[in-house]
Amino acid sequence: MAREGNSQADRALGALRTLILSGAFERGEKLSEIALSDRLGISRTPLREAMMHLHQEGLLSREDSGSARVSSYTMRDISDAIEVRGTLEGLAARLAAERGVAAEDHAVALGILDALDLAMDAASGVDFRAYVKNNTSFHDWIAQAAGSPIVTREIARANRLPLAGPSAFLTGQEGQSPFLRSLIIAQDQHRTILDAIMTGEGGRAEALAREHARLARRNLQQVIDRKNTDISAIPGLSLISPN
Amino acid sequence: MAREGNSQADRALGALRTLILSGAFERGEKLSEIALSDRLGISRTPLREAMMHLHQEGLLSREDSGSARVSSYTMRDISDAIEVRGTLEGLAARLAAERGVAAEDHAVALGILDALDLAMDAASGVDFRAYVKNNTSFHDWIAQAAGSPIVTREIARANRLPLAGPSAFLTGQEGQSPFLRSLIIAQDQHRTILDAIMTGEGGRAEALAREHARLARRNLQQVIDRKNTDISAIPGLSLISPN
DNA sequence: CGCGCTTAGATTGTATACAATTCGGGAGGT
DNA sequence: ACCTCCCGAATTGTATACAATCTAAGCGCG
Incomplete structure (x- = not known):
């Protein structure tokens, strides 16, 4: 049988997701199971499993007849998805503030924020790789800070929507100066959110996470x-429709 | 092939979900695919598809080895799930207020609320069947009121969590008098939420939906x-652990 | 010339056989 | 008595064959 990450289904999931996100297909293109099966060298059974998964991630949509199409999103869809993520992160931040956070967990968050500072102040400009990694970590920390598996899970779901994740727009932007400014603002918000959580200011933490x-x-x-x-x-x- | 709802996979999904929710299994009980396959008279392929679906609905959880167990939830999990739903419905209500609602859609909502009043004032006590139906309709209306497929979808997801849906506790309560009072309060909140949405009071609509x-x-x-x-x-x- | 019907090819849904792995129990040794 | 190792039964993962359905092209008819 297959260990975690070693199964054909997992391989198919990763490969197909990468293909879709990298723009290997047109928006709305119909995907044939047999064709994909040949292309990936994986039989239809685990491939179908992967496609079901991608369907619920939102990368594929199903025709009435059962055939799968690559999803198409509008700008507003992405905007709404980000708003949903912000709303749920706001909930997590508020609950964390209301319920309290252990000193140990606080230290972890501080460590992540210090690493983010370090990534920004690197001698040779900004270390984007490190920034993305730690930015993701901090958002994961918020998702878990309330100590609620349900909240954590729903945030993870919201993050799976194509471009809604916290680090979606941190790649391919290296040289842009207005973008550098936004990194500074973002990091300040990170510290402010953590401060609000630790002082029990739930409303403030929620508002900041949303913003x-x-x-x-x-x-x-x-x-x-x-x-x-x-x-x-x-x-x-490539999944975003122009208008 | 199979039309929507007629496929073996859909039948397996419905049957297994009903079995789980009705308490046919113990919390944490391991489910064998072969045994279920025999019991339901459905081969393992569509059954596995149904089990994957129930896994993402949260009714099943997967062991490292791949075997499936019936999920177990705490009281607090359910409470958190309801808070998540309230938060997302609050988001939908706020967006609806901010973006505006067509007169036609407003009329639909008013119709639903009138039907709810009717169900409560029925000659022979409360018509629970009608109340549940229209209560669900009103919550669906809110989910769609923002005109955002993404928001609608996320709310639908949150509702799938076992006891988090808006009508989860409206069954089996017929004779309880404190429960009748809560129906009156709920219906008042329905009308107040709709009012806030229609007058563009986004913050108020959000707070009310949460409450x-x-x-x-x-x-x-x-x-x-x-x-x-x-x-x-x-x-x-039956999925809730006692403590 | 356009439209609906028929039919063949392609595609999805399902069952089943087989391979790979896990799990539990029992034998044997210390 | 307890631990370890090993083996067989049970279980999951995968491939594939077949059945049901969809799709599109060609044909006949108005």
Whole structure:
């Protein structure tokens, strides 16, 4: 049998997801199971399992007849998805503030924020790889800070939506100066959110977490407005319909 | 092939979900695919598909080895799930207020609320069947009121969590007088939420929708505290661990 | 010339056989 | 008595064959 991550189904899931996000298919393109099966060298049974998974992730949508199509999203869909994420992170932050956070967990969060500072102040400009990694970690920390598996799970779900994750627009932006400014603002928001959580200011923590997500929305808008963006530089961007 | 709802996979999904929610299995019981396959008269392929679906619904959890267990939830998990639902419905209500609602959609909502009044004022006590149906309709209306497929979808997801749906605690409660009072309060909240949405009071609409969900939380607590509750009267209650 | 029907090819849904792995129990040794 | 190792039964993962259905092209008819 297969260990975690070693199964054919997991391989199919990863491979197909990468293909879709990298723009290997057109928006709305119909995917044939047999064709994909041949292309990936994986039989239809685990492939169908992977496609079901991608369906619930939102990357595929099912026709009435049962055939699968690559999903198509509008700008507003992504914007709404980010708002949903912000709302749920706000909930997590508020609950964490209300329920309290152990000193041990607090230390972990501080460590992540210090690492983010370090990534920004690197001698050779910003260390994007480290920033993305630690930014993701901090958002994961918030998701778990309330100590509620349900909240954590729902946030994870919201993050799976194509471009809604906290680090979706942190790749392929290295040289942009307005983007650098937004990193500074984002990091300040990180510290402020953690402060509000630790002082038990639930309402403040929630409002800040929401606004923090809206910063991602602004970045999305900037990326789109800048016309010469390489569509393949940001995974999933090919799923967005132009208008 | 199979039309929507006619496939073996859909039948397996419905049958297995009903079995689980009705308490046919113990909490944490390991489910063998072969045994279930025999019991339901459905081969393993569509059965596995159904089990994957139930896994993402939260009714099943997977062991490292791949075997499936019936999920177990705590009281607090359910409480959190209801809070998540309230938060997302609050988001939907706020967005609806901010973005505006067409007169046509407003009329639909008013129709649903009138039907709810009618169900409560029925000559022979409360018509629970009608109340549940229209209560569900109103919550669906809110989920769609923002005009955002993403928001609608996330709310639908949150509702799938075992006892988190808006009508989860409306069955098996017919004779309870404190419960009747909560129906009156709930219906008042319905009207107030709609009013806030239509007058563009986004913050108010959001706060009310959240508090409305917390009423469901109070009902849950009442059901649990009342010791003589028939555990099979409320679908999914068997998944809750006592402590 | 356009439209509906028929039919063949392609595609999805399902069952089943087989391979790989896990799990539990029993034998044997210390 | 307890621990370890090993083996067989049970269980899950995968491939594949077949059945049911969809799709699209070609044909006949108005």
